[in-house]
Amino acid sequence: MPVTSAVAVGAATTFFRDKALTNAAVVADADSGTIRMIDCDNTANSATTYFKLYNLAAASVVFHAATPGSSTNPYIVIPVTAAKRIVVTIDTADVTFATAISCAAVTTGGTLGTTAPTTAVGMRMLLA
Numbered sequence: 001m002p003v004t005s006a007v008a009v010g011a012a013t014t015f016f017r018d019k020a021l022t023n024a025a026v027v028a029d030a031d032s033g034t035i036r037m038i039d040c041d042n043t044a045n046s047a048t049t050y051f052k053l054y055n056l057a058a059a060s061v062v063f064h065a066a067t068p069g070s071s072t073n074p075y076i077v078i079p080v081t082a083a084k085r086i087v088v089t090i091d092t093a094d095v096t097f098a099t100a101i102s103c104a105a106v107t108t109g110g111t112l113g114t115t116a117p118t119t120a121v122g123m124r125m126l127l128a
Helices: none
Strands: 004-010 013-021 026-029 033-041 049-054 076-080 085-089 095-097 101-106 121-127
Touching: 013 026, 013 101, 026 121, 033 049, 033 076, 049 121, 076 085, 101 121
Parallel strands: none
Antiparallel strands: 004 013, 013 121, 026 101, 033 085, 033 095, 033 121, 049 076, 049 101
């Protein structure tokens, strides 16, 4: 199971970090919220990893490898190529999630795909 942590870094601001994100969805924020910064680290892998963000609690995220329409649709998908790390800063308009913020990392984009990256990846987010 990935090790996650969330600590307050200021008024109404939370920092989420998971150093071992895989294909098991984890909750970044159990309530509605916004994302102001996303840091996706795929430097340990030799293939593209898709960082998927869901507007649901982690327990509600469903993965089905070969059944179109039965998997949970990700709210945002961020592809990060092999051996790369990207940071996305949202300066003028936050990315808002109405229900909760959950995340996972897999080797296939879109709604299908259940395979975890060869090596677990890192993800950090600044939430409000």
